[in-house]
Amino acid sequence: MTSRSFTFLVNPNSGGGTAPKVVLPLARRLREAGAEVEVSYTSSAAVVPDLVKVAAAAGRVVVSVGGDGMLSSVAGAVVDAGGELAVIPAGRGNDFARMLEVPSDEDAQVALLLGGKPTPVDLLSVSMPGRPAVLVAGSVYAGVDARAAEIVDRSHWLPNRLQYPIASIRALGTYRPAALTVEIDGRRTEHRAANVVIANSRFYGKGMDIAPDARIDDGVLDVVVIEAAGRVDLIRSLPKVYDGAHVALAAVKVLRGTRVTVSGRYDGTAAPVPVGADGESLGDLPATGEQPLTVEIRPGAVKVLR
Template sequence: MSALPQPGPRSFTFLVNPASGGGAAPDAVVPVARLLREAGATVDVTYSPGPKAMVSLVGEAVGRGDVVVSVGGDGMLSSLAGLVADGGGTLAVLPAGRGNDFARMLGLPADPVGQARLLLEGSVRRVDLLSLSLPGAPPRVVAGSVYSGVDARAAELVDRAHRLPRRLQYPYAALRSLATYRPGRYRVSVDGVEREHSAATVVVANSAYYGQGMKIAPAAAVDDGRLDVVVIEAASRLELMRSLPKVYDGSHVALPEVTVLTGTRVELRARSRMPVPVGGDGEPLGVLPGLGDDPATVELLPGALSIVA
C-alpha cells in the first residue's frame, strides 16, 4: 500500500455493524484503520453497538471532535446520521453492506487506500436528510429513501436471501415481491397538493439509488433541498417484471405508468388487502396508515448532516 499523507486535526470513531454485508464489515475496517494509524491519526473502533449504546458513543465521539465513521450498510448509516446531525458532528462512511447505495450516490472509493485518503483529506459537505413520522411513533431519520408497497416487501425478502450471491439478492427479492404483489390505493400529498393513485409502490427519495444500484429517482441529489417522489402505478405483474431492468439506469421514469413529483413535505396513506409496508434504507419501519387515518409524513431536513465526501 502506498504511503498516506500525515493527517490534519482529524480523529476517528468507527462504529461497526459486524452483521452488515454478510459479515464483511469487520474485515473492511482493519486495513483502513491500520492506514490511518500509520499516518498518525487517532482511531477508536467499536463493534456491534446497540441502539442505546450508539446514542452515548456518538455523543462522546462528537464531544471529542472525532469524525464518526459508519461501517456497514445503508441501515447503519441512517441509524447514525440523525444522531450525528443532532450533535453537530461530522459523519463519514465506510461502505460494507449489501446495497451501499448512499455511498454510491456520494461516489465514495471502494479500495482501502482510497477510503483512508478520503477520511484524512476529504472535504466536508452538507447533505439533506429525511424524517419519517408514522402515527403514534417517534420520527425516524433516513438518509437515502423511504419506500412503500412492493419495494418495502422486496427489502424484507432480501434479509432472507443470504444464501444467494450478494449481487443476486436484490433482483431475486424484487421479482419475488412482484410475483405476489397486490396494488394499493395511495393518497399522496406533496406540499399540500393531494393526488390518488392505484400503485405498486411509492418512493420518497433523497438519493437517486436504492436496492443495490437501482436508479429509482435519477434526478435526485442529496444537496438540492428537495424530495423526489416516484409513483409506479399498478400494472400487470408481467409488465412490472419486464420494466424492472429499466430501474437500473433510470429510464423507467419515461414510462407512462410512472409519475415523478417534487417537494419538501410528503403525506402518505394507503389501502390494500393487506397492510402496506413501509421501509427506509433497507430497514422495515412499519405500515402506512389507512386512507381515513392520520397520514405518515416525510419531511426534508435540508443540509442537516455534515459528511466527509
C-alpha cells in the same frame, strides 16, 4: 501527520460479516498517518446515539462502516450530537455511499478520510403514527419494494449480488395494487399504485436508479409513483430501473416537494401496505383517513466528508 481523529462504528453483521475485514486495514493505515482511531462494534441501533455523542464531544469524525440501515442510524445521531460523518460502505446495498461516490479502493478511502471536506448533505425526517420521528439518509418507500426488502432480509443464503434481483421478482410475483393517497406540499393526489418512493438519494435496492434526478444537496424530495400494472409488465420493466429508464414509462410519475404524506391500503382486502426506509422496515402504512406517513426534507442536516 494529521490532526484528524476518528471513531469507527462498525456493524459486524453487515455484508455477511465483511465489515470488520474492511475496517481493520483502514484503521491501521490511518494510525500510521498519525490519526487517532477508535473502533466500536455494534449491531444495535439503541446504543449508537451514546457512542456518537462521546465521539462528537471529543471532536472525532464518526465513520459509519456497514450498510444503508447502519448509516441512517448513525447519521441521525451525528446530527443530534453536532458532529461530522464519514461513510465506508460494507453492507449489501451501499446505495447512499454510491450516491456520495465513496471510492471502493482502500488507498482512495484513506485519502478521503484524511483529506475530505465536511460538506452539508440533506436527510429525510420520517414520522409514523405512534412512534418518534427518525432521520433517514436515502429513501422511504411503500408497496412492492418494501415487500422486496423484507424478502432480502430472509435471503442471506443467496449470493449478495442475487439477493435484490431475486427478491424484487418474488415481490412482483405476489404483488397487489394499493389505493394510495399522496400529498406533496399540500397538493393531494390519489393513485392505484404498485409502489411509491420518497427519495433523497437517486439509488436504492443495490444500485437501482429509482430517482435519476434526485440530489442530496438540493433541499427537495423526489417522489416516484409507479402506478399499478400487470405482474408480467412490471417484471419486464424491472431492468429499466437500473439505468433510470423507467421514468419515461407512462405508468411512472415523478413529483417533487419538501413535505410528503402517504396513506392507503391494498385494494379489495384492505390489508396494510409495508413501509421501509434504507433497507429497514418501518411497519405498515396508515390507512387513508388516519394520521399518515410523513416525510420532510432536512436541508444540509449533516456534514459528511466528501
